[in-house]
Amino acid sequence: MNNSAQTQSIDPALYATATEAIRAEAKRVLEAGTVAAVVGWQAGRRKGSALPAIVTDPTKADTLVFSPACVNNLALYLTKAKKEIRQKGRLAIVVKGCDLRALVGLMGENQLKREELHIIGVVCPGVQGRGEATMAAKCRECAVHTPEGTDVTVGSLPDLPRFTPVESEELARLEAMTPAERWAFWKEHFARCIRCYACRQLCPFCYCEQCLCDRNRPQAVETTPRPAGNMAWHIVRAMHLAGRCAGCAECERACPMDIPLNLLNRKMAKELKELYGHEAGFEVQEKGPLAQYREDDDQSFIK
Amino acid sequence: MTKHDLNYSYYPGCSLHASAREYDESTRGLFHALGIGLVEVPDWLCCGATPAHNVDELLSLSLCAKNLALAERVAGDLAVACAACFSRLKATQHHLAESETKRRQVEYAIDGEVSFAKPVKHLLEILATDLGLDRLAAAVRKPLAGLRVACYYGCLLTRPPEVPQLDCVEAPTIMERVIGAAGAATVAWSHRLECCGANFTLSRPGVVLKLSGDILASAKRAGADCLMVACPLCHGNLDIRQKEIEEATGNRFGMPVFYMTQLLALAVGVAPSKLGFDSMIVNPLPLLREKGLV
Amino acid sequence: MHGHKEKHAFEPKIVAFVCTWCTYAGADLAGTSRLQYPANTRVVKFPCTGRIDPVFILRAFQKGADGVLVSGCHPGDCHYMAGNFHARRRFAAFRQLLDFIGVDLNRLQFSWVSAAEGGKWVEVVTELTERVRAMGPMPEFRELEAEECWSGAIDTPELKEAYETIP
Amino acid sequence: MSRIGVFVCHCGENISRTVDVEKVAAEAARLPGVSYACDYKYMCSDPGQSLLKKAVAEHGLDGVVVAACSPRMHEKTFRSAAKSAGLNPFLCEMANIREHCSWVHEDREEATAKASDIVAMMVARVKKDKRLVPITVPVTKRALVIGGGIAGIQAALDIADAGHQVVLVEREPSIGGHMAQLSETFPTLDCSQCIMTPRMVDAANHPNITLHTYSEIESVDGYIGNFQITVRKKARSVIEERCTGCGICSAKCPQKKIPNSFDKNLGLRPAIYVPFPQAVPNTPVIDRANCTYFRSGKCGVCQKVCGPGAIDYGQEDSLIVEPVGAIVVATGFELYSISEKPKGSPIKGYGEFGHGTIPDVIDGLTFERLASASGPTGGKILRPSDGKEPKQVVFVQCVGSRAREKGISYCSKICCMYTAKHTMLYRHKVHDGQAYVFFMDARTPGKNYDEFWRRAVEEEEAVYIRGMVSRLYQKGDKVVVMGSDIAVGLQVEIEADLVVLATAVQPRTGADTLAQKLGISYDRYNFYSEAHAKLKPVECATAGIYLAGACQGPKDIPDTVSQASAAAAKVMTLFAKSELEREPIVAKVNERTCVACLYCRKVCPYGAVEEKELRDRQGNLIRVVAYVNPGVCGGCGTCQATCPSKSVELDGYTDEQIMAMIESL
C-alpha cells in the first residue's frame, strides 16, 4: 500500500517515450492529410504544467507532450459544445484510458462517430492530483491504464505499486453513515458551491445546448448560489450523469470549492453496476442502463 | 232444494263424521244461514287420503273415481270440506284426464266410467267465488271485529300448482279474503303453507310435534289470537295435539284453532251452541268472550 | 370507519405522482367504493410513470412535501407498454442517489396500483401517511430553503431573532 | 394576467355532503388569476354547462377549472362545453374533488381544505395550459388480417365486402383454422365443414382479398393508418401460380407415413401434401423435414409427375411488403396438451392423468377428428390404442382451466358445450355406449346453450357427475377413472374404454412474439389485451390494431364471428375518413436546444422518434435533431423525463404545467 502516491516515483523516461511516439503519430497523420487537426496536450508556461492543444500544422506536432500534468480529458473538445473544433474536419485525439471511456460514451450518445476519429491512445501510469507531486485519486484505482480499441496506442506501463484507494474508502465511509450524517456532509459541501459551473464546463457529457438548470420556464433548479438551489443542482447533475459518467473526475478537479463531486458519480456508477451490471465507457452501447429495461428488473423497493 | 239459487252435493269425508264433527256441523249451519243448499252424497267412501297414493296410486285414483261417480247421483257441484279429500279428488280428475292408460285401469277397477262432469269445489271457493265476498259480507250480523286471525292453509289446499287451482299456489289470499269479509283482522305470518305432518300423526307423532310446533310458534309471533284452518287433519294436529306440543317444546300457546266455517257461521249469526266449540280441545270461549263474540 | 376521528398534532403533506391509467383510476375506484383514507395526499396526474421526472420529486420536497408517492401500472400493464419499466430503473437509481445524499427513503414510496386496486391505493396512501406522520415533518429541504450560503447556520441570537420575525 | 373561471360542483350531495363547496369557490376566487368562481348543484347538467359557457363569454375567461368528479368521468363533457363557448378545449381542466376527496374523506374541514388545494393546483396548471389542436394523419385504406381461421376469414370478408383491400396472412398451408377440424358444431349440430368451407372459398375468390398462406408476419412498422407490414412467405417448394391442384404429386409421393397434425396425428399424409381435402388454396406444400429429396437428394418423383412443372425444390422464403392502414389480429388458440405443453404455458402438468402416456386418453380436438366424417376414421369412434369401438367413454372437464394451482385460473369457456356435443355425437354413433362427464359446473350461457346441455343429459342420457377426477390409470385395456359424485358424497370409479379431456384453451404458441412485433400488450397467459374490457373489447391499446376471436380470450364460434365482424366494423370506421384525427397529447421537440443524443428514441415504446436533418436555405446540413412523429407518438412522455435538456416536451403534460402544480402546494 502506498498512501502517499507520488507521480515522481514513476520513471520520467516513460513519459518522454510516450511524448515522442505521440509527436510522430501526429506528424504522420497530419502530413498524410488523414486528419485536419490533432487534439493533444502541450507544455504549459509554468514548468511541470500542461494544457490542451490543437495542432493543425504537421511542423507543430513537436509541441505535443505527455506528462503527469496532462490531466485534462480532451474528449471535451470533441463535443458539440465545442463546435469550432469539430468544424475543422476529421480529427485525431490523444487519449488516456479514462478519457477514452468518455469518447466511447459520446459515441453511444450519437455525438461522435468512430470512423470520423483517429484515436491515439496513450498508456498512462497516472497523472497529478491536487498538488503537483500527488497522484490523482482516480489514478490510484485506475483499471484502464492501457486504452483499448484505439487506432494506435503509445507508451508502456511500468510496474505500479498498489495505491491506497482513497476514493473508495471515502465512499465506504459515507455509505456507513446514517442518512442524517450524510445529509450533514453534503449540506456542508454544497453550501460552499458558488455555481461557477466549472464542473459542467469541463464535463464531456454536459454538452446540452441548454442546460435544464438554466431554464426558467419552468425553473426546475434555483440558479442563485443558495443552499437549496445548490443541493438541487448537484442532485440533478448526478442523476443526469448516472449511467453515462465514465469517471474522469474532471468536475472534481475543476471545482474551486473542493467539493468531492466524483463521489456522487462513483456512487451512481457503483449502484448501476450492482443493479444492472452496467459499466459506462467500455463499449459503444446503443442504450445506457437508464434507457433500457428488463421485465424482471429488481422492484423490491416498489410496493 | 230448489228454493236456493246455490245448490251443492256434499262430500264431507271421514274426519267430518268423527274427529272433525264441529267442521261438519258448522258447515251445515253456515250454509243454511247463507241460503246455500247442501245434499250429502249418499254412502260416499273414503278417498284413500295420503296413505293410498303413497303406496298405491291406482287404488287412490280408483277410490276417488268411485266417489266422483257416486256424487253424480246428487245435483250440484261437489262441495268438499276436507283439504285432503279435496286434493285427492281434484288430483284424480287431473291425472285421469292426462293419462289414457290410467283412466282405462281405473274404469276397470270401478267397473264404470270416470266422470269429469262434476266440478269439485272446496268450501272456500264456493264462499269466495260462487257466493261472492259481497254477499257474504252482507250476510254478516256479528262482525268479528278485533279478532286477529292467522289463516293456515297447510300443504294440500293449493298444491301442486296445476291441481287444485284454488288460488295462487305460493301466496294464496282466499282464506284472508273470506274471513276478512266477516270483519276479522288477519295477520301476516311465515308458516301459512308449511306442512303440519298430518301423515305421521299415527306413526311418528314426534314429527308432528316438531312441524306443528313451528306453525303455532310462528302464528304466536305474528300476534294472532287464533288459527283458522280448512282441513280436519291440520286441525287434528294443531288443536288436539297442542297440549302435547306445548309440553314437548316448552312453549305456551293457548291458541284456539277454528275451522273457517265456525268463525263465519258465528259472524252470520248462527248460535254458538251449534258450532261445536265445546268439542275443541283448546277452549275458544275465553277468547270469543273477550272479543264480545259470544 | 365512521364517527370519531383522531386529531393529530402533525398532518404531513404527501404528494402523489400517479399515472392516469392505473393508479389514478385505482384512486377513482377507491372513491366510487367509498373507501376512507387520510386526507393528506395531493395527487398530480401524469399520462404514465415514464413521464415522471426525478426533478419533480425533488421539487415536491423543496416545496414542503413530507412524503412523496410515485405510483403506476403493474409491470406488463402499462398503457404505453414500457413506460413503467423505464420508470422503474429511473427511480431505482434516483432513490439510491437520494439515499446517498442523506434523504430518509421512508419518505419516498413507490408502488404499483392498478385501476382495479382501489383497496391497495388506500392501503399505500394510508401506510405512507401514517409512517411519515410518525417520522414528523421533513426538515432537510425546508431548512435549505431558508438558509443562505454566507450564513451557514443561523447561530447568533440576533440573527435568530431577526429570522424568527420573518413571517 | 390570466382570467380563469372556477366552477365547483355539488354533485347533488355527493360532494357538498363532505366538502363546503361555497368555501372552496370563495377561496378559489381569491387565487391570483381567477376572475370568476361559483358553485352549482350539477355542473354536468345542461344548466350547469350553460352556466360555464355563459361565464366564459361574460367574463372573457381564458381558462376553466371544473371542480367536480374524476376527469375520467366528465373531462370530455366539460371540454366540449368549453369548446362550444369558443375556448380551446385543452384550456379546460377538472379538479377531482369527488372520487379523490368527498367520497374518501369524512371530516368536513379536512375534505374542504383538500378540495381547495386540489382546485388551487388545477388553477396553477390551467394557467400554463397551451391551446392544442387535434392531429390529423392520413389513412391507407387497406387492411391486414393475421390468421385465416373463422375469425380472420369473417373479418376479411366483411372488410372486403365494404370495398376495401384486405391482405389475409395464414401460417398454415391452408386457411380454415380450427373450425375446419371440427365435426359438428353446438348448439345446432350442423356440420362444421359445411359452413366453413364455403367461407374459405369466398375468401380465396374475393377480388378484394389477397391471400398469403404458409406465411408469417416478419415485421411491422408504422402506425395507425400507415403500417408497413413485411410478410415472410415460406418456401412451399410449389409454384402456386402453376399448380392446378390435381393432387398427383401427393398420390405418387413414396413417403406416405407422416402423421398428419391436422388429424391430431391419428392419420397419415405424404411429404408433399395438402392438410385436408377441402384445403384453400388447394396447393400442396413439401414438408422438407420429411421429404426424401430434401433429406437425401434422391427421389424427385413429384417433380417428374407434375404436368405443369409447378415443383420448385430451390424455392426460397420471400419477403413481401404490404402497406396497410389497419390490422386485425385473429391468431386463435390451441389446446393444452397433457403430454407436451405449449411453449410459455403456465400449466404445471398432469402427472395424475399419466402425462400423455395412456394412449386412450385424448383431448377434445382429437375426439372432433374421430367424430368427423372426413377424419382419419371416417367418422367412426375408434380408440387410438387398438382401434376398437369404446363402450364406456369418460369426459373430464376443466383440465388445466380453472385450476390456479395447476397454472391457469381462467375458464376455457367452450369445453362445457363441446363436451355436451361430444356425448351426443358419441351416442349417435355408438348406440349401446355410455358417456360419463365429470364436471364442476356446466357453464352454458349462450342462446340455446343450456337447452343443448340438458338435451345431452335428458334425452341422450349422458351421465353427468359433479366432481373432479383425481387420477387416471391403465388397467388391462381399460382406463380407470377415479372420481367422486359430490351430490351423493361418494367416490365413483369407472373403467373406461376411452377418456376425453377438455384441456385448456390457450393462445397460439408464439403469440407473445407476434405481439412484440405489433407492439400490442398481452396478459400473463399471452392472450392479447383489449384496450378496455367493456367499452373497447376489440381494440388494442395500440391504435389501429384490432382483435378478433380466441387470441383475445377463449371464445366459441358465434362469439368469435361477432367479434370478427366488430373488428371489421372498427376498421371500416377508420377507413370511412381519409384522414384520422387524434388527441394532440404528443411529444414535440424543441429543435433549438436538441442536441440529438436520441435518448428519446431509445426509450420510446412506439418507435415514434426519428432523426431529422436541419438544413439551411442552400440545403447544407446544419445539424441533426430528434423528431417525434405525431401520428405514432402514444403520448406517454417517457422521452421527456429522459431528455437531459428537456428539449422534448409532451403537450398537455409540459414541465411548466407539472411544476406549476407542484409549486402551488
Next chain:
Amino acid sequence: MKHTKMQLSTETMNLGFVRKVEALSGSSVRRCFQCGKCSAGCPMRSFMEHPPNRIVRLLQLGQYERVLAGRSIWYCASCETCTTRCPNKVDLAAIMDALRKCSWDARGPSKESLVQLANRLFLDNIRTYGRQYEMRLAAVFNLRSGKLLKDFMLGPTLLTRGKLKMFHRKNRNIGEIEKIFSRIEELRKKGEAP
C-alpha cells in the same frame, strides 16, 4: 354399502329401474340438475338420511338399492312443496310415491316399519269399512306396533268431545269397495297395471 364407492358402468347402473320410476310417477328423473331447491324447502329434511335431491341423484345413477334401503322415502310427508317449487318440473312427490310403491311391492328393504304399518292399517280399514274410523285405526296401530299406551291420555278426551265414535255403521257401498280392491289385484295379476 352406504359408504362404499360407486362402480359405474352400464351393468351397475340400473336404468330399467329409473324408467319404471319415471313411468309410475309420470315425471322425468333426468331433468333434475341438482339445484337443491327440493331439499331446501322440505319440512322433513331433518328426518331423512338422504335429502330429496340426493334421492333423485342416486336414481339418476341407477342406484336403486341405495334409495330403497333408506328410510327417507317413508319420511316424505307428501306435502308437495318440492313438486310445487321445482324449477325443472321434476314431480318429486310423485317420484316418492313411485319409490314407496316399489318398496311396498317388494315388501320393502326399507327400515321404516311404523309408517308402513300405519298405511297398511289405513288401507285395511278402507277395505273393511269403506270409511276411516280413527278410533279403530289408532287402537289397532297401537296394538300392532306394541305401543299400547301411545296417546293413552288423548282417547278419553276425544271421546268425551264426541270426536271418536266407538261404533260405526257399515257402508252400503261396501260391496263396491271390495270389488275395487279385487279388480285392481286382478289387473295386477294379469300384468295390466303396475
